[in-house]
Amino acid sequence: MSDIENNIRRLLTPVVQGMHAYHVPSAAGMLKLDAMENPYQWDADLKAQWLAYINSADINRYPSASADELRQQIRRVMQVPEGLDVMLGNGSDEIIQILAMAMALPDASLFAVEPSFVMYKVVADTVGLAYHSVLLKPDFSLDASATLAAVKKHQPSLLFFAVPNNPTGNGFSRDDLCRVIEAAKGLVIIDEAYIAFTEGDMLDLASRYDNVLVMRTFSKVGLAGLRLGMLIGKTAWIEQFNKIRLPYNINVLTQMTASFALRHYHVLLQQAEAIKQQRVWLASQMQALDGVEVFPSQANFLLVRTRKDARNIFDSLKRSGVLVKCLTGGHPLLDSCLRITVSTPEENALFLQAFRVALSQ
Ligand SMILES: *Cc1c(COP(=O)(O)O)cnc(C)c1O
Numbered sequence: 001m002s003d004i005e006n007n008i009r010r011l012l013t014p015v016v017q018g019m020h021a022y023h024v025p026s027a028a029g030m031l032k033l034d035a036m037e038n039p040y041q042w043d044a045d046l047k048a049q050w051l052a053y054i055n056s057a058d059i060n061r062y063p064s065a066s067a068d069e070l071r072q073q074i075r076r077v078m079q080v081p082e083g084l085d086v087m088l089g090n091g092s093d094e095i096i097q098i099l100a101m102a103m104a105l106p107d108a109s110l111f112a113v114e115p116s117f118v119m120y121k122v123v124a125d126t127v128g129l130a131y132h133s134v135l136l137k138p139d140f141s142l143d144a145s146a147t148l149a150a151v152k153k154h155q156p157s158l159l160f161f162a163v164p165n166n167p168t169g170n171g172f173s174r175d176d177l178c179r180v181i182e183a184a185k186g187l188v189i190i191d192e193a194y195i196a197f198t199e200g201d202m203l204d205l206a207s208r209y210d211n212v213l214v215m216r217t218f219s220k221v222g223l224a225g226l227r228l229g230m231l232i233g234k235t236a237w238i239e240q241f242n243k244i245r246l247p248y249n250i251n252v253l254t255q256m257t258a259s260f261a262l263r264h265y266h267v268l269l270q271q272a273e274a275i276k277q278q279r280v281w282l283a284s285q286m287q288a289l290d291g292v293e294v295f296p297s298q299a300n301f302l303l304v305r306t307r308k309d310a311r312n313i314f315d316s317l318k319r320s321g322v323l324v325k326c327l328t329g330g331h332p333l334l335d336s337c338l339r340i341t342v343s344t345p346e347e348n349a350l351f352l353q354a355f356r357v358a359l360s361q
Helices: 003-011 014-018 044-054 068-077 092-102 119-127 144-154 174-183 203-208 235-244 252-263 265-287 310-319 345-360
Strands: 084-089 109-114 130-135 158-162 187-191 212-217 229-234 292-294 301-306 337-341
Touching (some): 084 092, 092 229, 109 119, 130 144, 144 174, 203 229, 229 235, 310 345
Antiparallel strands (some): 292 301, 301 337
């Protein structure tokens, strides 16, 4: 064994040694419908304004550590009520990591339903938090009694509910969530990554309950490349988590670009509206195909189950230059499922054409 291999065995934690790197498939030249990105660009005029604005960036200086200006703007645009504060993360992924690190007591645990956003468990594993989960029902709704029972049994420190949920696309009943929140002695994080594509938010729960915080992100509304997520909750909590946030985690270009984007937020919301309309169209087109079940979605993607092997369909789509997410083989409830990001009318039509070919093979 080489010296490096020896030292890896000797020096790295067993957790790291046992992990697999998070795999992101190459998408060069592909129609990219696998990661819930917003397909729309800004028009030439807006882009020119943005470039002129960031032209004044002081990239020789550290960014603002508190990002006060940007956080104030977020408060206004997202109508964050008095009494709640905002912490920013380099994507919500970083916020999940900050929360887990801050709460990694020896007997603590993290809870999430399954299937849901895989990063919750990945982060629990990396910081050494025990992980508990409860299955969703086959229609992907919350199994409230099983969830309540698990919460009472394990009393996890940190609970995540993505609403709407990824990769299933549905929301969860507000009443059920409130019952879980009231039974939980830990902190409940409501992950609203897909808020732009749904009706109604749950920010009021962060005011109503001391153990609820809401997480959001700019990734799904057109700024995935920026890496900017936010945690909204009672000031006393945010103050604590801020202590372990690395001071310059939001870089100068991200702060300025997000600030610019918030001044033109209606553009992003218009794009989200177009995607919501396309979601309805694409769902009806796919539902009309033989051997395809489309699940209801409040997000910018559709989960479908195919009678034919989903892996073959995935491969056929790939040969046609279309990249989607193949979920079969991951979670038992997602057997023969694919997740498709809703895109522009042109791209959705291209996808549909390739999907028909894939189904006929
Ligand atoms: C995409 C997604 C996120 C976003 O993570 P970022 O790090 O902000 O890009 C968070 N939660 C869920 C459920 C998601 O699907």
